[in-house]
Amino acid sequence: MDDADVVWDAEDLACGVLLLRLRGRMEAMRPGQVIRLIAKDPGAAEDMPAWCRLTGHTLLSAEPPVYRIRRKEG
Amino acid sequence: MAGKFCVNLTHSKDDSDRATVGFVLANAALGSGKETLVFLSIEGVRLANKGFAESIHEEGFPPLRELMDNFAKGGGTIYVCSPCFKKRKLDENNLVAGASIVGGAKLVEFLSDGSPCVTF
Numbered sequence: 001m002d003d004a005d006v007v008w009d010a011e012d013l014a015c016g017v018l019l020l021r022l023r024g025r026m027e028a029m030r031p032g033q034v035i036r037l038i039a040k041d042p043g044a045a046e047d048m049p050a051w052c053r054l055t056g057h058t059l060l061s062a063e064p065p066v067y068r069i070r071r072k073e074g
Numbered sequence: 075m076a077g078k079f080c081v082n083l084t085h086s087k088d089d090s091d092r093a094t095v096g097f098v099l100a101n102a103a104l105g106s107g108k109e110t111l112v113f114l115s116i117e118g119v120r121l122a123n124k125g126f127a128e129s130i131h132e133e134g135f136p137p138l139r140e141l142m143d144n145f146a147k148g149g150g151t152i153y154v155c156s157p158c159f160k161k162r163k164l165d166e167n168n169l170v171a172g173a174s175i176v177g178g179a180k181l182v183e184f185l186s187d188g189s190p191c192v193t194f
Contacts, residue, residue, distance in 0.1 A: 016101030017136055020148055023105040054106040 002068060004036035005029065014041035019051055026057060029071045034060065037067040079103035080111045080184060080191035083118040087130060093121065094132040096194035097141040104148045112145065113181050113191075114173075115155040122154040122173045123164050146172035153180055 008025055010018055018039060025035060039048070045064045052059040052069060060068040081103070083096040097112065104110040120126050121142065130138040146152070152173035159166070159175055166175055185191055 016098040016103075016105060017141070017144075019105030020101040020144055021105075023107070023148070051106055054108075056107075 002036060003034055004068060005033040006035040007038075008035060009038040010040075011038075012040050014043055015047070018044065019047070022051070023055075026055075026069070026071050031071055031073045034068055034070050037069060038065050039067060040065045077108050078111070078184065078187070078189035079108040080113060080181075080189060082113045082115060082191055082193040083121070084116040084193065086117050086120040086126065088117045090130045090132050090138070092194040093118065093127075093130060094135045094138050094141065097138060097145060098135060099192065099194075100150060101141060101145055101148070104145060104150050110145075110150045111153060111181075111184055112150065113153045113155065115158050119154050119158045119162060119164065122152065122159065122169050122175075124168050124170050127170075142170060146170070153184075 006025065006029055010021070013021065018041065022037065029035065044067070045062065048062060048067045049059055056072040058070040058072065060070055081096050081100045083093060085092040100110055100112050114122050127138040127142055150172060152170070153176045154173055156175050156177050
């Protein structure tokens with residue numbers, strides 16, 4: 001159990017396919033909402049923190065393959 | 075974080091691995107909030123014609139057509155090198171979504187603020 005508003009199991013999606021779909025899911029959420037992402041690709045462990053730094057979303061926790069990300073305001 | 079990112083893609087069926095990974099990376103940039111340009115040049119210009127990418131499906135990746143469609147739907151831009159396109163006698167009236175034929179000045183303008191560009 002956690003505080004996630006949205007749960008998405010991305011299975012083994014990777015790199016650009018994962019990030020572009022994640023962007024779409026984040027855009028469909030309201031500011032402040034949290035997504036619980038399950039991403040089994042081994043590259044996600046490095047990509048998710050970098051992606052959050054790039055986009056301004058907040059990585060609340062990273063316990064591969066589970067990542068909790070809060071959508072930025074605005 | 076704003077910013078721009080360019081992928082210069084020089085291959086199509088002659089090296090489907092490079093063509094595919096180029097669009098995967100472009101989608102990563104787009105998904106990361108970058109204003110993203112794919113510059114199709116040399117053999118890469120063949121991808122600008124509708125239907126050409128249909129048969130390209132590199133093992134371990136989504137079909138190239140799907141990657142290109144998602145790039146266009148996500149707001150990505152595709153520039154097509156005009157002399158490369160003309161040299162190959164391709165059809166300028168049959169371009170894929172998001173693509174436009176340009177000269178070198180458009181690429182130089184896009185990169186002129188120091189934006190990064192990687193080549194596949």
